[in-house]
Amino acid sequence: MSSENKKPFALTAMFTMKCPSCRKSNVFVNKSMFPLEKLVVLKDECEVCGERLKSEKNNGGGINYALTMILFFLNLLWYWPVFGLSYKDEPGVLGGANSIFYYLVISTAIVLLAQPYLMRLSRMMYLYLYIGFGHSKRVDTTPNSSSDTI
Ligand SMILES: [Zn+2]
Numbered sequence: 001m002s003s004e005n006k007k008p009f010a011l012t013a014m015f016t017m018k019c020p021s022c023r024k025s026n027v028f029v030n031k032s033m034f035p036l037e038k039l040v041v042l043k044d045e046c047e048v049c050g051e052r053l054k055s056e057k058n059n060g061g062g063i064n065y066a067l068t069m070i071l072f073f074l075n076l077l078w079y080w081p082v083f084g085l086s087y088k089d090e091p092g093v094l095g096g097a098n099s100i101f102y103y104l105v106i107s108t109a110i111v112l113l114a115q116p117y118l119m120r121l122s123r124m125m126y127l128y129l130y131i132g133f134g135h136s137k138r139v140d141t142t143p144n145s146s147s148d149t150i
Contacts, residue, residue: 007133014124020131022049027127033116040119051136053127064122068111071118075107 013023025048029041042053
């Protein structure tokens, strides 16, 4: 048994959109976010290890909703200390009242800007939940590793 196949760190591979099985190849057809209509188009299978990437069941949508809400409230962490959060502020950085309103606007804008990445990340999370490292048979190329020998 050889271990010269270095196993890339799962989280790094996930955030850089690599195949969950071999963690080497990109899983999305387009490496860049654009054009947006092809944003979440996955390759049929990984070109390095042959792992099936397309699944009708991939509901990144639910994960995406959760991520969106998390990011929305994470913005509180920096906004609150900097600008405060109230309906009746002392005149401050943003010129006075309604800092909670500004928070809603700014946080919504950030979430919208991050949305393309979140949509991809949620699909990645789904893949990583269901496909473990070395899941594809082609990762291990030793002769007697075929699945039909019991
Ligand atoms: Zn792969």
